[in-house]
Amino acid sequence: MARIEDYAIVGDLQTAALISNEGSVDWLCLPRFDSPACFAALLDGPEAGRWLLAPAGGGTCTRRRYVEDTLVLETEWENTQGTVRVIDFMPPRGQAPDIVRIVEGVSGSVQMHGELTLRFDYGRVRPWVHQDGDQLLAVAGPDAVRLRTPAPTSGHEWSTVADFTVSAGDRVPFVLTWSASYERHPRPVDAEQALRDTFTYWKEWCGRGHDLSGRYRDAVRRSLLTLKALTYQPTGGIVAAATTSLPEQVGGPRNWDYRYCWLRDSTYTLQALIAGGYLDEAKAWREWLLRAVAGDPADLQIMYGVDGTRRLPESELDWLRGYQNSSPVRVGNAAADQLQLDVWGETLDGLALARESGLAATEDAWDLQVALMEHLETIWDQTDNGLWEVRGPRRHFTHSKVMAWVATDRMAKAVRRHPTLHGPADRWEALRDTIHADVLAHGFDQDRNTFVQSYGATALDASVLIIPRVGFLPGDDPRMLGTIDAIQRELTQGGLVLRYQNAESDDGLPGGEGLFLACSFWMVDALHLAGRQTDAIGLFERLLDLRNDVGLLSEEWDPAGKRQLGNTPQAFSHFALVTSGLQLHAGRGHGSHEPIRHPGVPTR
Numbered sequence: 001m002a003r004i005e006d007y008a009i010v011g012d013l014q015t016a017a018l019i020s021n022e023g024s025v026d027w028l029c030l031p032r033f034d035s036p037a038c039f040a041a042l043l044d045g046p047e048a049g050r051w052l053l054a055p056a057g058g059g060t061c062t063r064r065r066y067v068e069d070t071l072v073l074e075t076e077w078e079n080t081q082g083t084v085r086v087i088d089f090m091p092p093r094g095q096a097p098d099i100v101r102i103v104e105g106v107s108g109s110v111q112m113h114g115e116l117t118l119r120f121d122y123g124r125v126r127p128w129v130h131q132d133g134d135q136l137l138a139v140a141g142p143d144a145v146r147l148r149t150p151a152p153t154s155g156h157e158w159s160t161v162a163d164f165t166v167s168a169g170d171r172v173p174f175v176l177t178w179s180a181s182y183e184r185h186p187r188p189v190d191a192e193q194a195l196r197d198t199f200t201y202w203k204e205w206c207g208r209g210h211d212l213s214g215r216y217r218d219a220v221r222r223s224l225l226t227l228k229a230l231t232y233q234p235t236g237g238i239v240a241a242a243t244t245s246l247p248e249q250v251g252g253p254r255n256w257d258y259r260y261c262w263l264r265d266s267t268y269t270l271q272a273l274i275a276g277g278y279l280d281e282a283k284a285w286r287e288w289l290l291r292a293v294a295g296d297p298a299d300l301q302i303m304y305g306v307d308g309t310r311r312l313p314e315s316e317l318d319w320l321r322g323y324q325n326s327s328p329v330r331v332g333n334a335a336a337d338q339l340q341l342d343v344w345g346e347t348l349d350g351l352a353l354a355r356e357s358g359l360a361a362t363e364d365a366w367d368l369q370v371a372l373m374e375h376l377e378t379i380w381d382q383t384d385n386g387l388w389e390v391r392g393p394r395r396h397f398t399h400s401k402v403m404a405w406v407a408t409d410r411m412a413k414a415v416r417r418h419p420t421l422h423g424p425a426d427r428w429e430a431l432r433d434t435i436h437a438d439v440l441a442h443g444f445d446q447d448r449n450t451f452v453q454s455y456g457a458t459a460l461d462a463s464v465l466i467i468p469r470v471g472f473l474p475g476d477d478p479r480m481l482g483t484i485d486a487i488q489r490e491l492t493q494g495g496l497v498l499r500y501q502n503a504e505s506d507d508g509l510p511g512g513e514g515l516f517l518a519c520s521f522w523m524v525d526a527l528h529l530a531g532r533q534t535d536a537i538g539l540f541e542r543l544l545d546l547r548n549d550v551g552l553l554s555e556e557w558d559p560a561g562k563r564q565l566g567n568t569p570q571a572f573s574h575f576a577l578v579t580s581g582l583q584l585h586a587g588r589g590h591g592s593h594e595p596i597r598h599p600g601v602p603t604r
Ligand SMILES: OC[C@H]1O[C@H](O[C@H]2O[C@H](CO)[C@@H](O)[C@H](O)[C@H]2O)[C@H](O)[C@@H](O)[C@@H]1O
Pocket: 240, 256, 257, 258, 262, 264, 265, 333, 334, 335, 387, 388, 389, 390, 391, 572
């Protein structure tokens, strides 16, 4: 079965498909990211739905790439019969979601095999399939999917197979379109026109960003494209990843649904997109935020659905075995009901960055920020679940308190700097000082010269690596230097960083997990801000080597199995890559709320 890094993503800014290097679409939720999957082989096997298009002999492709700076994927096989290429993409959403696959003969004559196994509701529902004019129609309950292709198809054991030959110069299109079963048929797209439109869309999107250049240009650009692919265009929301339940340990139970908008993850994504020159996305996200959190600030959630939905009840899909038997498969996420104090800091930090980057402050946006700040003033000293969303006992997490400090800092500074923004700056500055002193008194272990995970604890936590970047302490402060040393000594494996030691920190969950990639990028930032440029570059380049062949990263890395783990592609990993890459390029650090004026790519 495919490894997580065997997958590439194509998407239409409302949902995304994962396609393996064997030519199988193994994951696709329609019509949006968090809809039930119609291809769920990723979390079970082919019987849970997939769409294979590959040479009849099967096997892993010989080459794979995205066409220039786009989300148009080319998968190529070379065998004794010749060379064949499958071009996969999802056109920017028109009337309905489509996934288009064009089989192109490159040389010789290659026998191809297609197998379309549609299963609605995450593999549970087998649709009725019949020919409807020039289309194949699959219907069950609310879902209808149509396939249009000139290739011959036939039914075989609840799948549709296509066996055909492509010769050099042939192009055989397949267009799969979803609609609600009770609605009129959507107008079919023309595959070749859709290819041109999709290519143009992504090239234009890249052209709108800052002109990146230099050594890390391609990596940063691919991560920005991936982050854009995780945005839900109709609302401006940003999902944390395209998948649910890819495990943090193969065979383990730490499997979560990431197809939602975390305030933390989306704010960090926003910082990366702003750094890449994408202010429109920042504006759309701010509007999403205003709608999502409208109402009593006490009701703020740490995450929402792509449209702002608040109830995201967690349940288990017991008919799916899980990725390589990693069960349970979960949909929904119980973390939605947790208290995570850091999200106030991240949100206010992101909004400060948007403002300082030229996104004019609106009255509504400022009123929201004041309301958030005033609520945080009443709860900052409570225990919480922290950014890692622990399901064990609540604690005074050091990172949460640092981020509460960030909230006060950004709000006080906004009032001092902008005469049109009103608020009790004196009071917020006083609270800022109080929290700063509180963190240093309780979150720092004097004897070991390191920040710790929570007040009074001995356990370490990589989240404190963000301390210099948010401006809580300078990067070369002896307390930060000590923390870097302690984390390198006690929380790293082969130089890559764990979030925390599962055995030392009660997160309420059984099993272990891999090395958390974003934390390793935060180590890059901390080293860089500490003046350890060579170490920072060395670690950054090691991390780049963990990307798959098309530049994608999931959440974690398994050093023993040398493979990616967790949901994919994950925004957390990709925004961290962008931030580190741009800082290394600039040759200096920049605060999380400071715009990078001239991003580009570092040269050594
Ligand atoms: O570690 C247990 C928790 O794991 C998930 O949270 C992680 O993913 C989030 C989305 O990227 C991220 O914001 C968070 O910092 C990560 O710890 C899961 O969502 C939680 O339900 C689970 O308790």
